[in-house]
Amino acid sequence: MLTRYLHYLDQEGLTSYRSAGGRLAFVARHATGAEGVATFSQWLQTADKTTHTLLANLADEGFQNDSIPYVAGSDRKALITRKLAQQFHASPYVTSLSLGREREGRRDERILYTGITRPGALDPWLTELQGREAALNALYTPALLTQALLGLLRPEVPQGLIVSFCRAGIRQTYFEQGSLRFSRLSPAPEGDFSSWGEACLRETQKTLQYLSGQRWITRNTRLPVWLLLARQDFAPLLAAVEQAAQLEFHLVNLNTLCQAIGHREQLTNSDSQPLLMRLALRESRAPQLAPEASRRIHRFRQARQLIFALGVLAGLALGLSALKHYMDGRELQQQRSQLLAEIQSENLRYQQLLASLPAQPAPLDSLRSVVEAEARLHxxxxxxxxxxxxxxxxxxxxxxxxxxxxxxxxxxxxxxxxxxxxxxxxxxxxxxxxxxxxxxxxxxxxxxxxxxxxxxxxxxxxxxxxxxxxxxxxxxxxxxxxxxxxxxxxxxxxxxxx
Structure with a gap:
Protein backbone atom coordinates (compact mmCIF):
# COMPACT_ATOMS: atom_id res chain seq x y z
CA MET A 1 0.00 0.00 0.00
CA LEU A 2 1.42 3.40 -1.03
CA THR A 3 1.95 5.64 2.01
CA ARG A 4 2.61 9.38 1.88
CA TYR A 5 2.78 12.25 4.36
CA LEU A 6 0.98 15.54 3.82
CA HIS A 7 1.88 18.54 5.97
CA TYR A 8 -0.60 21.43 6.15
CA LEU A 9 0.97 24.74 7.20
CA ASP A 10 -0.96 27.84 8.30
CA GLN A 11 -0.32 30.73 10.69
CA GLU A 12 -1.02 28.49 13.70
CA GLY A 13 1.51 25.78 12.89
CA LEU A 14 2.12 22.57 10.95
CA THR A 15 -0.32 19.64 10.93
CA SER A 16 0.88 16.26 9.63
CA TYR A 17 -1.38 13.69 8.00
CA ARG A 18 -0.74 10.19 6.75
CA SER A 19 -2.29 9.14 3.44
CA ALA A 20 -2.81 5.41 2.92
CA GLY A 21 -5.47 3.45 1.09
CA GLY A 22 -7.33 6.60 0.01
CA ARG A 23 -7.73 7.90 3.57
CA LEU A 24 -6.12 10.82 5.37
CA ALA A 25 -5.28 10.14 9.01
CA PHE A 26 -4.17 12.80 11.50
CA VAL A 27 -0.64 12.18 12.82
CA ALA A 28 0.62 15.16 14.79
CA ARG A 29 0.21 18.89 15.36
CA HIS A 30 3.27 21.16 15.67
CA ALA A 31 2.72 24.72 16.84
CA THR A 32 4.46 27.75 15.40
CA GLY A 33 7.79 28.54 17.01
CA ALA A 34 10.94 26.76 18.13
CA GLU A 35 9.07 24.27 20.29
CA GLY A 36 6.87 23.14 17.41
CA VAL A 37 9.88 22.81 15.09
CA ALA A 38 11.62 20.67 17.75
CA THR A 39 8.64 18.30 18.05
CA PHE A 40 8.49 18.09 14.26
CA SER A 41 12.19 17.15 14.17
CA GLN A 42 11.62 14.41 16.75
CA TRP A 43 8.66 13.09 14.83
CA LEU A 44 10.68 12.95 11.58
CA GLN A 45 13.15 10.58 13.26
CA THR A 46 10.41 7.98 13.73
CA ALA A 47 8.44 8.65 10.52
CA ASP A 48 8.40 6.21 7.64
CA LYS A 49 10.89 6.74 4.83
CA THR A 50 8.33 7.89 2.30
CA THR A 51 7.33 10.95 0.31
CA HIS A 52 6.39 14.24 1.97
CA THR A 53 4.16 16.94 0.46
CA LEU A 54 3.83 20.41 2.00
CA LEU A 55 0.71 22.58 1.54
CA ALA A 56 1.24 26.17 2.77
CA ASN A 57 -1.93 28.21 3.28
CA LEU A 58 -0.40 31.57 4.22
CA ALA A 59 -1.30 35.19 3.61
CA ASP A 60 2.32 36.03 2.68
CA GLU A 61 1.92 35.28 -1.01
CA GLY A 62 2.76 37.60 -3.89
CA PHE A 63 1.64 37.72 -7.53
CA GLN A 64 3.19 39.75 -10.35
CA ASN A 65 2.04 39.77 -13.97
CA ASP A 66 4.56 40.60 -16.68
CA SER A 67 5.39 40.00 -20.32
CA ILE A 68 8.64 38.71 -21.80
CA PRO A 69 9.81 38.33 -25.41
CA TYR A 70 8.86 34.98 -26.85
CA VAL A 71 11.93 32.79 -26.46
CA ALA A 72 12.38 29.08 -25.72
CA GLY A 73 14.78 26.66 -24.11
CA SER A 74 17.59 27.80 -21.86
CA ASP A 75 17.13 31.47 -22.82
CA ARG A 76 13.55 31.45 -21.54
CA LYS A 77 14.56 29.68 -18.34
CA ALA A 78 17.38 32.19 -17.68
CA LEU A 79 15.08 35.15 -18.36
CA ILE A 80 12.36 33.86 -16.02
CA THR A 81 14.92 33.08 -13.30
CA ARG A 82 16.23 36.65 -13.48
CA LYS A 83 12.71 38.07 -13.33
CA LEU A 84 11.87 35.95 -10.28
CA ALA A 85 15.00 37.14 -8.52
CA GLN A 86 13.95 40.74 -9.20
CA GLN A 87 10.38 40.27 -8.01
CA PHE A 88 11.12 38.04 -4.97
CA HIS A 89 14.78 38.73 -4.23
CA ALA A 90 14.63 37.52 -0.63
CA SER A 91 12.66 34.30 -1.16
CA PRO A 92 13.71 30.94 -2.64
CA TYR A 93 10.07 29.76 -2.73
CA VAL A 94 9.05 31.09 -6.15
CA THR A 95 7.72 29.81 -9.45
CA SER A 96 6.13 31.04 -12.68
CA LEU A 97 3.07 30.21 -14.78
CA SER A 98 2.65 30.87 -18.48
CA LEU A 99 -0.58 32.71 -19.35
CA GLY A 100 -0.19 32.40 -23.11
CA ARG A 101 0.91 34.91 -25.71
CA GLU A 102 -0.46 38.37 -26.35
CA ARG A 103 -2.66 38.74 -29.41
CA GLU A 104 -1.20 42.00 -30.69
CA GLY A 105 2.19 43.62 -31.23
CA ARG A 106 5.20 41.35 -30.80
CA ARG A 107 2.97 38.67 -29.28
CA ASP A 108 5.07 38.52 -26.13
CA GLU A 109 4.50 35.74 -23.62
CA ARG A 110 2.50 36.68 -20.54
CA ILE A 111 3.97 35.27 -17.32
CA LEU A 112 2.59 35.16 -13.77
CA TYR A 113 5.33 35.23 -11.12
CA THR A 114 4.30 34.01 -7.69
CA GLY A 115 6.07 33.19 -4.45
CA ILE A 116 6.10 33.35 -0.66
CA THR A 117 7.07 36.87 0.35
CA ARG A 118 8.00 35.93 3.94
CA PRO A 119 10.26 32.87 3.63
CA GLY A 120 10.87 32.79 7.39
CA ALA A 121 7.48 31.10 7.82
CA LEU A 122 8.71 28.13 5.77
CA ASP A 123 12.46 27.97 6.42
CA PRO A 124 12.41 26.06 9.76
CA TRP A 125 10.14 23.30 8.49
CA LEU A 126 11.98 22.78 5.20
CA THR A 127 15.32 22.89 6.99
CA GLU A 128 14.23 20.02 9.21
CA LEU A 129 12.93 18.03 6.25
CA GLN A 130 16.19 18.54 4.39
CA GLY A 131 18.33 17.81 7.47
CA ARG A 132 16.51 14.53 8.14
CA GLU A 133 16.87 13.62 4.43
CA ALA A 134 13.11 13.43 4.01
CA ALA A 135 11.92 13.13 0.42
CA LEU A 136 9.98 16.35 -0.23
CA ASN A 137 8.29 16.10 -3.61
CA ALA A 138 6.43 19.45 -3.74
CA LEU A 139 5.51 22.64 -1.94
CA TYR A 140 2.05 23.85 -2.94
CA THR A 141 -0.19 26.75 -2.05
CA PRO A 142 -3.99 26.77 -2.52
CA ALA A 143 -3.52 29.26 -5.35
CA LEU A 144 -1.27 26.87 -7.28
CA LEU A 145 -4.03 24.25 -7.10
CA THR A 146 -6.46 26.50 -9.01
CA GLN A 147 -6.05 24.58 -12.27
CA ALA A 148 -7.10 21.33 -10.59
CA LEU A 149 -9.99 23.08 -8.83
CA LEU A 150 -11.24 24.52 -12.10
CA GLY A 151 -11.22 21.01 -13.51
CA LEU A 152 -13.81 20.11 -10.87
CA LEU A 153 -15.92 23.26 -11.14
CA ARG A 154 -15.91 23.47 -14.96
CA PRO A 155 -17.05 27.10 -15.14
CA GLU A 156 -18.68 28.21 -18.38
CA VAL A 157 -17.35 31.78 -18.19
CA PRO A 158 -13.82 32.95 -19.03
CA GLN A 159 -13.20 34.66 -15.68
CA GLY A 160 -14.42 34.53 -12.13
CA LEU A 161 -13.64 34.38 -8.43
CA ILE A 162 -13.49 31.26 -6.24
CA VAL A 163 -14.11 31.77 -2.52
CA SER A 164 -13.37 29.09 0.04
CA PHE A 165 -13.31 29.01 3.85
CA CYS A 166 -10.85 27.46 6.26
CA ARG A 167 -9.51 28.11 9.75
CA ALA A 168 -6.75 30.23 8.25
CA GLY A 169 -9.29 32.66 6.76
CA ILE A 170 -11.23 33.42 3.60
CA ARG A 171 -9.36 32.48 0.43
CA GLN A 172 -10.29 34.36 -2.78
CA THR A 173 -8.75 33.23 -6.07
CA TYR A 174 -9.29 35.08 -9.32
CA PHE A 175 -8.92 33.12 -12.58
CA GLU A 176 -9.00 34.16 -16.21
CA GLN A 177 -9.12 31.92 -19.30
CA GLY A 178 -8.66 28.85 -17.13
CA SER A 179 -5.46 30.12 -15.44
CA LEU A 180 -4.62 31.63 -12.05
CA ARG A 181 -4.18 35.42 -12.02
CA PHE A 182 -4.43 36.45 -8.36
CA SER A 183 -5.22 35.06 -4.90
CA ARG A 184 -5.47 36.52 -1.41
CA LEU A 185 -6.13 35.14 2.06
CA SER A 186 -8.01 37.48 4.44
CA PRO A 187 -8.14 36.88 8.23
CA ALA A 188 -10.76 34.53 9.58
CA PRO A 189 -13.79 36.14 11.31
CA GLU A 190 -15.03 34.91 14.65
CA GLY A 191 -17.76 32.33 14.95
CA ASP A 192 -18.85 29.41 12.81
CA PHE A 193 -18.54 29.31 9.04
CA SER A 194 -22.27 29.92 8.69
CA SER A 195 -21.79 33.40 10.23
CA TRP A 196 -19.04 34.45 7.83
CA GLY A 197 -21.43 35.82 5.21
CA GLU A 198 -20.92 39.52 5.92
CA ALA A 199 -17.13 39.14 6.11
CA CYS A 200 -17.20 37.16 2.87
CA LEU A 201 -19.17 39.92 1.13
CA ARG A 202 -16.88 42.63 2.46
CA GLU A 203 -13.69 40.87 1.38
CA THR A 204 -15.14 39.97 -2.01
CA GLN A 205 -16.02 43.61 -2.64
CA LYS A 206 -12.43 44.57 -1.78
CA THR A 207 -11.15 42.07 -4.31
CA LEU A 208 -13.60 43.44 -6.88
CA GLN A 209 -12.22 46.95 -6.35
CA TYR A 210 -8.66 45.66 -6.72
CA LEU A 211 -9.48 43.85 -9.99
CA SER A 212 -11.16 46.99 -11.33
CA GLY A 213 -8.13 49.06 -10.34
CA GLN A 214 -5.85 46.67 -12.19
CA ARG A 215 -8.21 46.95 -15.19
CA TRP A 216 -8.64 43.21 -15.31
CA ILE A 217 -12.39 43.80 -15.34
CA THR A 218 -14.44 46.86 -16.21
CA ARG A 219 -16.47 48.75 -13.63
CA ASN A 220 -19.79 47.54 -15.07
CA THR A 221 -18.81 43.88 -15.40
CA ARG A 222 -20.72 41.43 -13.20
CA LEU A 223 -18.12 39.12 -11.67
CA PRO A 224 -19.18 35.47 -11.15
CA VAL A 225 -18.27 34.18 -7.67
CA TRP A 226 -18.26 30.51 -6.68
CA LEU A 227 -18.76 29.87 -2.94
CA LEU A 228 -17.50 26.44 -1.78
CA LEU A 229 -19.77 25.52 1.15
CA ALA A 230 -21.34 22.64 2.98
CA ARG A 231 -25.01 22.33 2.11
CA GLN A 232 -26.17 23.29 5.61
CA ASP A 233 -24.42 26.69 5.20
CA PHE A 234 -26.05 27.56 1.89
CA ALA A 235 -29.01 29.50 3.30
CA PRO A 236 -27.23 31.76 5.87
CA LEU A 237 -24.38 32.62 3.49
CA LEU A 238 -26.68 33.32 0.56
CA ALA A 239 -28.86 35.60 2.69
CA ALA A 240 -25.82 37.73 3.51
CA VAL A 241 -24.46 38.10 -0.02
CA GLU A 242 -27.51 38.02 -2.31
CA GLN A 243 -27.91 41.83 -2.37
CA ALA A 244 -24.33 42.44 -3.59
CA ALA A 245 -23.98 44.69 -6.60
CA GLN A 246 -21.77 43.63 -9.52
CA LEU A 247 -21.27 40.21 -7.91
CA GLU A 248 -23.05 37.07 -9.10
CA PHE A 249 -22.76 34.33 -6.46
CA HIS A 250 -22.98 30.58 -7.21
CA LEU A 251 -23.17 28.01 -4.39
CA VAL A 252 -21.10 24.82 -4.80
CA ASN A 253 -21.52 21.79 -2.57
CA LEU A 254 -18.12 21.16 -0.94
CA ASN A 255 -18.97 17.51 -0.20
CA THR A 256 -19.65 16.86 -3.88
CA LEU A 257 -16.24 18.24 -4.85
CA CYS A 258 -14.46 16.17 -2.18
CA GLN A 259 -16.20 12.97 -3.19
CA ALA A 260 -15.26 13.60 -6.84
CA ILE A 261 -11.56 13.35 -5.92
CA GLY A 262 -11.81 10.39 -3.55
CA HIS A 263 -12.47 11.88 -0.11
CA ARG A 264 -14.61 9.31 1.66
CA GLU A 265 -15.49 11.10 4.90
CA GLN A 266 -18.58 13.31 5.00
CA LEU A 267 -17.78 16.96 5.81
CA THR A 268 -19.63 18.49 8.75
CA ASN A 269 -18.82 22.15 7.96
CA SER A 270 -17.57 24.42 5.18
CA ASP A 271 -13.87 23.98 5.92
CA SER A 272 -12.17 23.49 2.53
CA GLN A 273 -8.94 22.14 4.05
CA PRO A 274 -9.75 18.46 3.18
CA LEU A 275 -10.44 19.47 -0.43
CA LEU A 276 -7.13 21.38 -0.68
CA MET A 277 -5.18 18.48 0.86
CA ARG A 278 -6.74 15.98 -1.53
CA LEU A 279 -5.88 18.19 -4.48
CA ALA A 280 -2.29 18.54 -3.24
CA LEU A 281 -1.90 14.76 -2.93
CA ARG A 282 -3.49 14.17 -6.28
CA GLU A 283 -1.63 16.85 -8.25
CA SER A 284 1.63 15.93 -9.96
CA ARG A 285 2.09 18.49 -12.74
CA ALA A 286 1.08 21.74 -11.04
CA PRO A 287 3.76 24.42 -10.47
CA GLN A 288 5.31 24.14 -7.00
CA LEU A 289 7.54 26.39 -4.85
CA ALA A 290 10.11 24.05 -3.28
CA PRO A 291 13.70 24.83 -4.37
CA GLU A 292 15.70 22.05 -6.01
CA ALA A 293 17.97 21.65 -2.98
CA SER A 294 14.96 20.70 -0.82
CA ARG A 295 13.80 18.15 -3.41
CA ARG A 296 17.20 16.49 -3.89
CA ILE A 297 16.34 13.35 -1.87
CA HIS A 298 13.06 13.00 -3.75
CA ARG A 299 14.91 13.24 -7.05
CA PHE A 300 17.36 10.54 -5.91
CA ARG A 301 14.48 8.27 -4.93
CA GLN A 302 12.75 8.87 -8.23
CA ALA A 303 15.95 7.99 -10.08
CA ARG A 304 16.41 4.87 -7.96
CA GLN A 305 12.80 3.81 -8.51
CA LEU A 306 13.18 4.44 -12.22
CA ILE A 307 16.35 2.35 -12.37
CA PHE A 308 14.67 -0.40 -10.37
CA ALA A 309 11.61 -0.30 -12.63
CA LEU A 310 13.81 -0.41 -15.72
CA GLY A 311 15.71 -3.33 -14.22
CA VAL A 312 12.46 -5.18 -13.52
CA LEU A 313 11.23 -4.48 -17.05
CA ALA A 314 14.56 -5.57 -18.51
CA GLY A 315 14.51 -8.76 -16.43
CA LEU A 316 10.94 -9.44 -17.44
CA ALA A 317 11.78 -8.81 -21.09
CA LEU A 318 14.81 -11.12 -20.89
CA GLY A 319 12.73 -13.76 -19.16
CA LEU A 320 10.02 -13.55 -21.79
CA SER A 321 12.66 -13.64 -24.53
CA ALA A 322 14.30 -16.71 -22.97
CA LEU A 323 10.91 -18.39 -22.64
CA LYS A 324 10.14 -17.61 -26.28
CA HIS A 325 13.49 -19.01 -27.43
CA TYR A 326 12.91 -22.11 -25.32
CA MET A 327 9.45 -22.62 -26.83
CA ASP A 328 10.78 -21.99 -30.34
CA GLY A 329 13.63 -24.44 -29.76
CA ARG A 330 11.24 -27.03 -28.42
CA GLU A 331 8.98 -26.58 -31.45
CA LEU A 332 11.95 -26.88 -33.81
CA GLN A 333 13.08 -30.03 -32.02
CA GLN A 334 9.61 -31.51 -32.45
CA GLN A 335 9.61 -30.54 -36.13
CA ARG A 336 13.07 -32.09 -36.55
CA SER A 337 11.92 -35.35 -34.95
CA GLN A 338 8.84 -35.39 -37.16
CA LEU A 339 10.90 -34.73 -40.31
CA LEU A 340 13.39 -37.49 -39.40
CA ALA A 341 10.52 -39.91 -38.92
CA GLU A 342 9.04 -38.91 -42.29
CA ILE A 343 12.45 -39.28 -43.99
CA GLN A 344 12.92 -42.76 -42.52
CA SER A 345 9.42 -43.72 -43.64
CA GLU A 346 10.08 -42.43 -47.19
CA ASN A 347 13.45 -44.20 -47.35
CA LEU A 348 11.83 -47.44 -46.28
CA ARG A 349 9.09 -46.98 -48.88
CA TYR A 350 11.73 -46.16 -51.52
CA GLN A 351 13.71 -49.30 -50.70
CA GLN A 352 10.53 -51.37 -50.89
CA LEU A 353 9.69 -49.89 -54.30
CA LEU A 354 13.21 -50.63 -55.57
CA ALA A 355 12.97 -54.18 -54.30
CA SER A 356 9.64 -54.68 -56.11
CA LEU A 357 11.02 -53.52 -59.49
CA PRO A 358 12.47 -56.08 -62.01
CA ALA A 359 16.23 -56.22 -62.48
CA GLN A 360 17.63 -53.39 -64.57
CA PRO A 361 19.65 -54.10 -67.75
CA ALA A 362 22.32 -51.65 -66.56
CA PRO A 363 23.41 -50.08 -63.29
CA LEU A 364 21.17 -47.35 -61.95
CA ASP A 365 23.86 -44.67 -62.25
CA SER A 366 24.34 -45.49 -65.94
CA LEU A 367 20.60 -45.33 -66.58
CA ARG A 368 20.38 -42.03 -64.73
CA SER A 369 23.12 -40.50 -66.93
CA VAL A 370 21.33 -41.74 -70.07
CA VAL A 371 18.02 -40.24 -68.91
CA GLU A 372 19.70 -36.94 -68.10
CA ALA A 373 21.40 -36.87 -71.52
CA GLU A 374 18.06 -37.63 -73.20
CA ALA A 375 16.42 -34.80 -71.22
CA ARG A 376 19.14 -32.40 -72.30
CA LEU A 377 18.70 -33.59 -75.89
CA HIS A 378 14.99 -32.76 -75.80
Missing part, protein backbone atom coordinates in the same frame (compact mmCIF):
# COMPACT_ATOMS: atom_id res chain seq x y z
CA UNK A 379 15.74 -29.44 -74.15
CA UNK A 380 18.47 -28.31 -76.56
CA UNK A 381 17.58 -30.08 -79.83
CA UNK A 382 16.05 -28.12 -82.68
CA UNK A 383 12.95 -29.83 -84.10
CA UNK A 384 13.14 -30.78 -87.82
CA UNK A 385 10.18 -28.56 -88.67
CA UNK A 386 12.37 -25.53 -87.92
CA UNK A 387 14.28 -26.32 -91.15
CA UNK A 388 11.55 -28.11 -93.09
CA UNK A 389 9.16 -25.16 -92.89
CA UNK A 390 11.39 -22.67 -94.75
CA UNK A 391 12.33 -25.43 -97.22
CA UNK A 392 8.66 -26.19 -97.95
CA UNK A 393 7.92 -22.49 -98.54
CA UNK A 394 10.66 -22.27 -101.16
CA UNK A 395 9.51 -25.54 -102.83
CA UNK A 396 6.00 -24.09 -103.09
CA UNK A 397 7.42 -21.08 -104.96
CA UNK A 398 9.37 -23.42 -107.32
CA UNK A 399 6.95 -26.27 -108.19
CA UNK A 400 9.23 -27.53 -110.97
CA UNK A 401 11.90 -28.51 -108.42
CA UNK A 402 11.37 -32.01 -106.99
CA UNK A 403 12.81 -33.09 -103.64
CA UNK A 404 14.60 -36.41 -104.08
CA UNK A 405 16.32 -37.04 -100.75
CA UNK A 406 16.62 -35.33 -97.35
CA UNK A 407 18.90 -36.20 -94.45
CA UNK A 408 19.02 -34.30 -91.15
CA UNK A 409 21.63 -34.19 -88.39
CA UNK A 410 21.06 -32.60 -84.96
CA UNK A 411 24.73 -32.71 -83.98
CA UNK A 412 25.70 -33.17 -80.32
CA UNK A 413 22.46 -31.92 -78.76
CA UNK A 414 23.43 -33.31 -75.34
CA UNK A 415 26.49 -31.08 -75.13
CA UNK A 416 26.26 -28.10 -72.79
CA UNK A 417 29.12 -26.19 -74.43
CA UNK A 418 28.45 -26.27 -78.22
CA UNK A 419 25.41 -24.34 -79.55
CA UNK A 420 22.36 -26.33 -80.74
CA UNK A 421 22.36 -26.82 -84.53
CA UNK A 422 20.24 -28.71 -87.10
CA UNK A 423 21.71 -29.57 -90.54
CA UNK A 424 19.71 -30.79 -93.58
CA UNK A 425 21.41 -32.43 -96.61
CA UNK A 426 19.03 -31.98 -99.54
CA UNK A 427 19.02 -33.66 -102.96
CA UNK A 428 16.64 -32.16 -105.57
CA UNK A 429 16.09 -32.23 -109.37
CA UNK A 430 14.58 -30.19 -112.18
CA UNK A 431 12.32 -31.72 -114.86
CA UNK A 432 13.97 -33.66 -117.74
CA UNK A 433 13.07 -30.87 -120.16
CA UNK A 434 15.38 -28.51 -118.26
CA UNK A 435 18.40 -30.59 -119.37
CA UNK A 436 18.15 -29.21 -122.90
CA UNK A 437 18.99 -25.71 -121.71
CA UNK A 438 21.75 -25.92 -119.07
CA UNK A 439 22.06 -22.16 -118.63
CA UNK A 440 18.35 -21.74 -117.86
CA UNK A 441 18.50 -24.75 -115.46
CA UNK A 442 21.41 -23.19 -113.53
CA UNK A 443 19.56 -19.86 -113.28
CA UNK A 444 16.55 -21.71 -111.91
CA UNK A 445 18.69 -23.42 -109.26
CA UNK A 446 20.31 -20.08 -108.34
CA UNK A 447 16.86 -18.49 -107.97
CA UNK A 448 15.76 -21.33 -105.66
CA UNK A 449 19.00 -20.86 -103.68
CA UNK A 450 18.41 -17.11 -103.35
CA UNK A 451 14.80 -17.65 -102.21
CA UNK A 452 15.79 -20.12 -99.48
CA UNK A 453 18.89 -18.28 -98.24
CA UNK A 454 17.20 -15.57 -96.07
CA UNK A 455 15.15 -18.14 -94.13
CA UNK A 456 18.08 -20.15 -92.72
CA UNK A 457 21.32 -19.50 -90.87
CA UNK A 458 23.55 -21.26 -93.38
CA UNK A 459 23.00 -22.51 -96.96
CA UNK A 460 25.66 -24.11 -99.20
CA UNK A 461 25.21 -25.35 -102.79
CA UNK A 462 27.27 -28.53 -102.69
CA UNK A 463 26.71 -29.97 -106.20
CA UNK A 464 25.30 -28.69 -109.52
CA UNK A 465 23.96 -30.70 -112.49
CA UNK A 466 26.31 -28.97 -114.95
CA UNK A 467 29.89 -27.84 -114.84
CA UNK A 468 29.59 -24.09 -114.67
CA UNK A 469 33.24 -23.05 -114.58
CA UNK A 470 33.96 -19.81 -116.44
CA UNK A 471 36.52 -21.32 -118.87
CA UNK A 472 34.19 -24.09 -120.05
CA UNK A 473 31.28 -24.10 -122.45
CA UNK A 474 27.88 -25.41 -121.30
CA UNK A 475 26.85 -28.31 -123.53
CA UNK A 476 24.69 -31.40 -123.28
CA UNK A 477 25.19 -34.79 -124.76
CA UNK A 478 22.50 -37.36 -125.60
CA UNK A 479 22.80 -39.14 -122.24
CA UNK A 480 22.56 -35.90 -120.30
CA UNK A 481 19.41 -34.90 -122.17
CA UNK A 482 17.69 -38.05 -120.93
CA UNK A 483 18.42 -37.32 -117.21
CA UNK A 484 16.88 -34.83 -114.86
CA UNK A 485 19.30 -32.10 -113.72
CA UNK A 486 20.04 -32.93 -110.03
CA UNK A 487 21.73 -30.70 -107.45
CA UNK A 488 22.56 -30.89 -103.71
CA UNK A 489 22.24 -28.32 -100.88
CA UNK A 490 23.34 -28.22 -97.23
CA UNK A 491 21.04 -26.20 -94.97
CA UNK A 492 21.76 -25.32 -91.29
CA UNK A 493 19.47 -23.91 -88.53
CA UNK A 494 20.69 -22.83 -85.10
CA UNK A 495 18.92 -21.60 -81.91
CA UNK A 496 19.77 -17.99 -82.77
CA UNK A 497 17.86 -17.14 -85.93
CA UNK A 498 19.33 -14.41 -88.10
Missing amino acids: TRAIPPQAALLPLSKSLERFPDIELLQLEWDAGDAASTTSPARLVLNISAALPVAAASDPRTALQRIQAFFADLRPRVNELVLQEQPFDAESDKTLRSDAETLRKRPEFKLRLAISKERP
